[in-house]
Amino acid sequence: MGIGTNVEEAARRLAAGEVVAIPTETVYGLAANALDPAAVARVFEIKRRPSFDPLIVHVRDVRAALEVTDSWPSAARALAEAFWPGPLTLVLERKDVVPDLVTSGLKTVGVRSPAHPVAQRLLEETGLPLAAPSANRFGSISPTTAQHVLDQLGTELDFILDGGPCTVGVESTIIGFDRERCLLYRPGGIPLEAIEACVGPVHDARQDAPTSPRTPGRLPSHYAPRTPLLLGNLDEMLEEYAGQPVGVLAFRSARAAHVCRVLSPTGDLAEAARRLFGALRELDAGRAELLLAEPVPDRGLGRAINDRLRRAARARTVDRDAP
Numbered sequence: 001m002g003i004g005t006n007v008e009e010a011a012r013r014l015a016a017g018e019v020v021a022i023p024t025e026t027v028y029g030l031a032a033n034a035l036d037p038a039a040v041a042r043v044f045e046i047k048r049r050p051s052f053d054p055l056i057v058h059v060r061d062v063r064a065a066l067e068v069t070d071s072w073p074s075a076a077r078a079l080a081e082a083f084w085p086g087p088l089t090l091v092l093e094r095k096d097v098v099p100d101l102v103t104s105g106l107k108t109v110g111v112r113s114p115a116h117p118v119a120q121r122l123l124e125e126t127g128l129p130l131a132a133p134s135a136n137r138f139g140s141i142s143p144t145t146a147q148h149v150l151d152q153l154g155t156e157l158d159f160i161l162d163g164g165p166c167t168v169g170v171e172s173t174i175i176g177f178d179r180e181r182c183l184l185y186r187p188g189g190i191p192l193e194a195i196e197a198c199v200g201p202v203h204d205a206r207q208d209a210p211t212s213p214r215t216p217g218r219l220p221s222h223y224a225p226r227t228p229l230l231l232g233n234l235d236e237m238l239e240e241y242a243g244q245p246v247g248v249l250a251f252r253s254a255r256a257a258h259v260c261r262v263l264s265p266t267g268d269l270a271e272a273a274r275r276l277f278g279a280l281r282e283l284d285a286g287r288a289e290l291l292l293a294e295p296v297p298d299r300g301l302g303r304a305i306n307d308r309l310r311r312a313a314r315a316r317t318v319d320r321d322a323p
Helices: 007-015 037-047 074-083 117-126 146-156 192-199 234-240 269-284 302-315
Strands: 002-004 020-022 029-033 056-058 088-094 108-112 159-161 173-178 181-186 202-204 229-231 246-250 259-262 290-293
Touching: 007 020, 007 029, 007 117, 007 159, 020 117, 020 146, 029 037, 074 088, 074 173, 074 192, 146 159, 146 269, 173 192, 181 192, 192 202, 229 302, 234 246, 234 290, 246 269, 259 269, 269 290, 269 302, 290 302
Parallel strands: 002 159, 020 159, 056 108, 088 173, 181 202, 229 290, 246 259, 246 290
Antiparallel strands: 020 029, 088 108, 173 181
């Protein structure tokens, strides 16, 4: 396994069917040639990801996206024009060239054009669509630096392409379509307000989901530290767990605790999003027995932050009635 900044080496490895961790503006991705089922299978194996959970395909631009998708609604074209490259995934009808493993057998595929300059150079160099979920164990905290990838996946990868820290810090917003109606499947790096300003009202489809995911990023439990996490009013929870070694994730104001991390002292939601996964990793390493977190304002990027916190809390809970 190697780690470095050589885009050409990463491109050669991907073309040869290897799996490479790549930087994007959202989080680091575990990338493989999306048209190579054997390479994609290794992504699932390395992540320990269930095969029923589809992958997002990364492309350079709309022209490249048209090679793997069909039937673009006018709203999809408007969103791509407004926000690509950027942290927006569009769920569209797929072409047969996309292997069933990528889409978990669905007739749709999630595609996006990442804004990270290194990812763009890599996509240009390879000329390939890249299937790339987050470069971490399935269900755990997403990585926002190359070191995070190395710490968790170690020598299981063929190469880690280091592009520095991610600038957005939460995964892409996922939008699907029912004819011309836009559906929100996952809040993320593009705020809902910006999307609605472009295409009008968007239906929140998160409550419409079946038991198994129909798009990437739909599972109810995800993004979880090893340490159990509770989400709620920090002052009330700190009183309830007084005297216990707890870690605290606060939005603006520090609290007295075994270990505490503040997402943004100025209340900047963009800063809070960038710091979210790194702060959770630091708290998880702080030897607390329980992590306590508070929601942030539920607007803009705050929707994505709260979504990740709710799913992290749901993934591992504690028995509040235990002695």
